[in-house]
Amino acid sequence: MENNLSYIEDVLNRYKGKKGSLITILQQVQAKKGYLEQEALELVAKRTGMSTASIYGVVTFYAQFRLTPIGKHLIRVCHGTACHVQNAEGLTEAISSELGIKAGETTPDGLFTIETVACLGCCSLSPVIMIGEKVYGKLTTDKARKIIRDYKKMEMAS
Ligand code: FES
Numbered sequence: 805m806e807n808n809l810s811y812i813e814d815v816l817n818r819y820k821g822k823k824g825s826l827i828t829i830l831q832q833v834q835a836k837k838g839y840l841e842q843e844a845l846e847l848v849a850k851r852t853g854m855s856t857a858s859i860y861g862v863v864t865f866y867a868q869f870r871l872t873p874i875g876k877h878l879i880r881v882c883h884g885t886a887c888h889v890q891n892a893e894g895l896t897e898a899i900s901s902e903l904g905i906k907a908g909e910t911t912p913d914g915l916f917t918i919e920t921v922a923c924l925g926c927c928s929l930s931p932v933i934m935i936g937e938k939v940y941g942k943l944t945t946d947k948a949r950k951i952i953r954d955y956k957k958m959e960m961a962s
Pocket residue numbers: 882883884885886887888922923924925926927928930931932
């Protein structure tokens with residue numbers, strides 16, 4: 805079982821015996837694949853001497869951790885201050901309803917993941933979303949819906 809988890813060995817070795825490093829370990833393990841797979845969490849539990857249940861407790865407490873793979877298109881909706889006052893919440897709701905998932909979730913076909921994030925660094929374009937590396941600014945809920953529909957069409961055509 806541990807063979808296919810060799811990708812996290814270096815992380816586990818780096819923090820071996822270091823107390824208080826669970827969050828860092830989890831962040832670095834997640835950075836490898838974009839999410840925390842169950843087997844990886846079991847191995848982290850084994851090596852840190854913690855129970856799997858308490859590791860899950862930590863993982864589910866922090867929004868930054870993900871237990872399922874990211875979809876093909878990662879949609880990041882900025883909820884930083886500038887975007888917040890420009891209806892980031894409404895954008896998130898519009899995108900959620902287009903895709904039938906909530907923020908933090910991935911569509912069952914694995915195509916889209918919605919994530920809410922802090923400032924994306926382009927506040928003059930607020931409200932902003934990013935899909936992959938592409939920035940979409942000055943959005944309205946209608947524009948956001950259209951963008952998502954265009955992605956869906958593109959996926960259906962491919
Ligand atoms: S607050 Fe959204 S880009 Fe800065």
